[in-house]
Amino acid sequence: MRIVFMGTPEFAVPSLEAVASAHDVTLVVTRPDAVRSRGRRPEPSPVKARALDLGLPMLEAKRMDASAIDAVRAAAPDLVCVVAFGCILPDELLAVAPLGAINVHGSLLPRWRGAAPIQRAILAGDERTGVSIMRVAHDLDAGAWCRQASTAIGSKTAGKLFDELARLGARELVAAAGQIADGTATWHEQDPAQVTIAEKVRKDEMRLDPADARAANALRVQASTDAAPARCQIAGRGVRVVLAAPASANAPQVAAGAISLSHGRVLLGCADGALELLRVKPDGKREMDASAWAQGLRGAEGAAWGRA
Incomplete structure (x- = not known):
C-alpha cells in the first residue's frame, strides 16, 4: 500500500x-x-x-x-x-x-x-x-x-x-x-x-505547592517534561524535581512548607504529609540524586520551601 x-x-x-x-x-x-x-x-x-x-x-x-x-x-x-x-x-x-x-x-x-x-x-x-x-x-x-x-x-x-x-x-x-x-x-x-x-500543560501548573496534598505534588513530578517541568524553591534555591514520591509511613513528620534533611533524604512538608525528592536538577547544575544534593543543603534543616 x-x-x-x-x-x-x-x-x-x-x-x-x-x-x-x-x-x-x-x-x-x-x-x-x-x-x-x-x-x-x-x-x-x-x-x-x-x-x-x-x-x-x-x-x-x-x-x-x-x-x-x-x-x-x-x-x-x-x-x-x-x-x-x-x-x-x-x-x-x-x-x-x-x-x-x-x-x-x-x-x-x-x-x-x-x-x-x-x-x-x-x-x-x-x-x-x-x-x-x-x-x-x-x-x-x-x-x-x-x-x-x-x-x-x-x-x-x-x-x-x-x-x-x-x-x-x-x-x-x-x-x-x-x-x-x-x-x-x-x-x-x-x-x-x-x-x-x-489542554497544553502550562508551566505554572507544574509548580510544586506546600499548600497542596503530597499526592498532587507527586503527580506534577510524574507528569513533568522539559517543556513544563515540576519546579519549586528550596531554601531560596530554584530546583527542578525530576523524580519524587510520597514519603513512607516511617519518615519524619514535616510541617507544610518546611524541609527535613535526614540521612541523605530530602523531605518537603505538604498539606497532608511529606514528599520525598529522589532526583533533582538545581538551577545551573546537572541532574543528580537528591541525596547528593542534600550534602550541599547542610544548615537548611527547617528552612522553608515554596512555589518557584
Missing part, C-alpha cells in the same frame, strides 16, 4: 519505522528545522532525521498550504498516516487519499482529546491510558476510532509513557492500515458525553 506519512517529534519515529517496514512510504511530511535545544542551531525534527536515514522522499512544511497538498497528491497515497505532525490539516488534504487519513492519538478516546493527553492522564490520576487509531476529522481528535491499546500508568513518568505509547501506537497503526486496506476495520464513533479535553 502507498502511504504518505506526516509527523514531527520523537513520538512519531516508531510509527514511521513500522509503516516503512510494512508499506511503500511515498512521501514523509514533517515540520521545518527548528531550534530544539537552548542556545543551539536549528535542528531537523526526529522524523526528518529518521526519514533521511531510511532514504525516504521528504517534504518540510510549516503549514499544509496548496503547494504542500499538491505534493501529497503527487505522491499518490492510498492512505495518509499522521502522528503528531504539529499543525491543523485542511479538509482538502483529508480527501487526497482514497482510504482517507488516520492518526495515532496518545489516549483512550474520547478521553483526553487535545494537545497533552499523556500529561493530563497522569495529572488526573488516571489508572490507565493508551493509544487510539482514529480517522482524521475536521474537529480536533473527533474522528471515529478503529483500534485502541491500553497500559497501566502506575508510577511511570511522562517520558516512560511517551516511549511506551509511541511503540504501542506504531504497532496499532500498522494493524489498522492493514484492516483498512482489506475492508475489515470496525469504526467506533466517540460518545460526546464522555469527551474530556487535554
